[in-house]
């Protein structure tokens with residue numbers, strides 16, 4: 501793991517911030533004289549599904565990668581409650597599956613997570629049922645359809661019962677049926693107490709899934725509002741433009 | 750012309766009858782090269798993986814060295830191993846010169862860089878795909894390397910076969926360190942060279958035909974493996 505600037509979170513006594521698990525303060529990332537993130541600040545609370553909504557190239561994936569510890573910001577400060585940063589999983593837009601059977605993919609993940617052998621068999625069976633992959637258990641994962649691969653990626657992400665599930669446009673290349681399956685898995689994870697951060701450029705999906713919306717636009721947070729409010733009366737100009745379906749440029 | 754036809758007939762007769770001398774030479778060739786390739790894989794797979802994903806001082810130099818030694822002239826390798834093992838060399842006490850072990854050592858030196866360089870390439874490509882996932886999962890260095898090696902297994906087989914092809918068809922190095930001693934270190938390539946120079950074309954041709962068939966078999970397997978990896982990689 502590279503050095504990163506994720507700091508242990510300072511728990512506050514202020515009742516309004518007690519459930520904050522991730523706090524970003526003034527994050528900047530620039531490459532080749534271009535600001536990819538410029539002054540990103542937000543606070544994400546537990547529980548529920550937070551969506552990072554915004555057009556392509558807004559900086560959503562960058563923010564998710566910062567939270568996952570895959571990269572670090574040039575400046576600013578990102579604090580994550582340690583018990584959360586130690587227990588997170590990430591699902592990518594293009595599902596990454598190992599060149600092994602579906603069963604072996606899950607078994608290998610559990611091995612890496614340190615699950616004792618005696619517990620693995622049962623857990624794999626549960627995960628196969630959860631992701632509706634039982635009949636495909638012995639199929640090489642590379643031969644699965646896109647939707648099946650992504651269900652496998654979800655099952656693998658959930659294998660260690662993470663406290664935080666990061667989803668980077670997990671349904672962007674899937675048909676509506678496969679999308680529904682991933683959304684069902686996402687909801688059931690959230691219902692069982694896993695905090696979910698879902699990146700999407702699809703406002704319909706955000707409307708179906710979100711408890712709160714972080715609107716990302718040109719490397720900034722345009723607004724952060726509860727979903728009910730966002731879809732009725734967004735507080736930002738960008739929010740209004742995005743909801744009218746006009747592309748934000 | 751009559752002679753050549755006669756030699757071919759005699760050669761086929763040797764093959765069909767499974768001539769004892771012929772069989773002995775073919776078997777020794779297979780044993781030496783198989784042993785050499787197995788050892789080269791044991792060294793080359795981890796070395797290649799380390800070159801691909803390791804972060805340690807000297808990695809760049811090691812990588813250049815590996816690639817540079819991929820095409821070592823076999824006679825030079827033979828000469829070096831000879832100097833090491835000969836009466837005046839540092840490993841003279843081992844008494845390995847003119848033994849199959851000496852030939853295995855020479856072939857290991859020839860094949861290991863090939864296996865390592867091909868492994869590094871394959872593992873590096875695969876790591877582009879797996880890196881983020883394995884990092885987020887918290888995989889250790891060892892887990893990362895073993896995961897990549899296992900998932901590259903089809904391509905690693907082709908690396909091993911490529912190494913086998915090179916070692917098996919090679920004559921210069923094994924001639925120098927093995928000495929082409931009958932019943933001891935005589936392998937297919939050295940026997941062909943000797944029998945041809947003696948004018949014993951029947952045995953030379955018979956060996957040549959078997960060598961050719963084995964080479965074709967190796968290359969056919971290589972092609973089959975490559976096309977099957979391609980299909981699964983894109984499925």
Ligand SMILES: Nc1ncnc2c1ncn2[C@@H]1O[C@H](COP(=O)(O)OP(=O)(O)O)[C@@H](O)[C@H]1O
Pocket residue numbers: 531536554555556557558559560561562563
């Ligand atoms: N490693 C990088 N180097 C240079 N530019 C990058 C890099 N990663 C992302 N970008 C750029 O940053 C912007 C935001 O990227 P990203 O976070 O992937 O957007 P999205 O909101 O679509 O997920 C894009 O313009 C992208 O081209």
Ligand SMILES: [Mg+2]
Pocket residue numbers: 560561562668669
């Ligand atoms: Mg993205």
